[in-house]
Ligand SMILES: NC(=O)C1=CN([C@@H]2O[C@H](COP(=O)(O)OP(=O)(O)OC[C@H]3O[C@@H](n4cnc5c(N)ncnc54)[C@H](OP(=O)(O)O)[C@@H]3O)[C@@H](O)[C@H]2O)C=CC1
Ligand SMILES: O=C(CO)[C@H](O)[C@H](O)COP(=O)(O)O
């Protein structure tokens with residue numbers, strides 16, 4: 402069977418390629434229904450990854466955040482029409498100690514191989530999870546799973562005093578991470594730090610929000626999450642180092658193109674722990690499905706960060722979604738009508 406894959410071939414250029422679809426007993430064929438754009442996709446789309454990386458990775462279909470419906474299961478385990486979320490991290494080996502999303506051998510959709518911008522996607526059966534949620538919200542499962550991965554790591558590694566937790570970055574990653582923290586630590590004081598008051602207002606579930614240039618002098622934190630990335634990372638991490646209490650953990654989540662200069666002298670003096678957090682695995686997705694299915698208010702809050710839904714029928718619509726995304730405060734979702 403022939404499939405159509407919509408690949409980025411150069412910055413802002415998408416081409417439809419016809420490719421053979423892999424069908425075997427261990428795969429299920431999924432028709433994507435909703436896809437959302439991540440900052441990582443935008444970096445490829447605009448070419449900001451730099452010439453060498455772009456040369457190595459393109460042509461490649463973008464998008465690693467997606468839900469869809471089963472169109473064909475050779476084993477008949479899933480009924481046609483079953484709604485599923487697709488896990489983009491693709492492990493190639495088993496390891497009893499190291500989590501799949503950190504194994505160097507794992508492959509990741511829309512980073513190492515084609516993402517979900519396809520007519521149908523041939524998914525390994527161990528990388529799909531059925532859900533009963535509204536797919537318009539469920540499309541945020543990958544983003545949620547990334548927050549879940551980070552919060553689970555935090556629970557394992559951070560010391561037990563968790564009275565005040567700060568989240569730097571009032572965008573998508575900051576939002577889901579803060580929301581998960583709110584439910585996991587209802588008694589903690591949860592503070593969010595951003596640049597624009599307009600975006601801070603979305604975080605109504607936090608105890609307080611602050612602008613980074615207007616923080617009370619006596620404010621201190623037990624632990625913090627950095628959800629900024631890019632050029633803002635450096636200022637955010639150093640501000641956290643200044644405000645955090647001794648032996649706190651700094652949970653790094655933002656992706657930066659360039660090395661970040663941080664105040665290691667104070668990391669040493671305060672005995673801080675810096676924890677790296679990237680991507681997520683099947684278990685994080687499963688926990689995210691349960692999290693969204695359990696809490697009505699979580700679904701309501703998540704719906705507020707969908708800035709725009711673009712109906713996508715042509716490659717022109719795909720371009721429109723990516724272009725609009727750069728002006729949207731939060732998520733741009735593509736209703737995949739191809
Ligand atoms: N670790 C992982 O697995 C994942 C990492 N990421 C990465 O996380 C980062 C954030 O992604 P996303 O939330 O989608 O991006 P957003 O742009 O939505 O969020 C970043 C936010 O940080 C704010 N900001 C900028 N500078 C500072 C600062 N010094 N202190 C506090 N806040 C600041 C920005 O404000 P303003 O808009 O006003 O500039 C913006 O609201 C990206 O680098 C992305 O690639 C994304 C997904 C998964
Ligand atoms: O968004 C992400 C996960 O949700 C990661 O940031 C993304 O995987 C980074 O990929 P790349 O190395 O290709 O920028």
Ligand SMILES: [Zn+2]
Nearest residue numbers: 439440441465
């Ligand atoms: Zn992402």
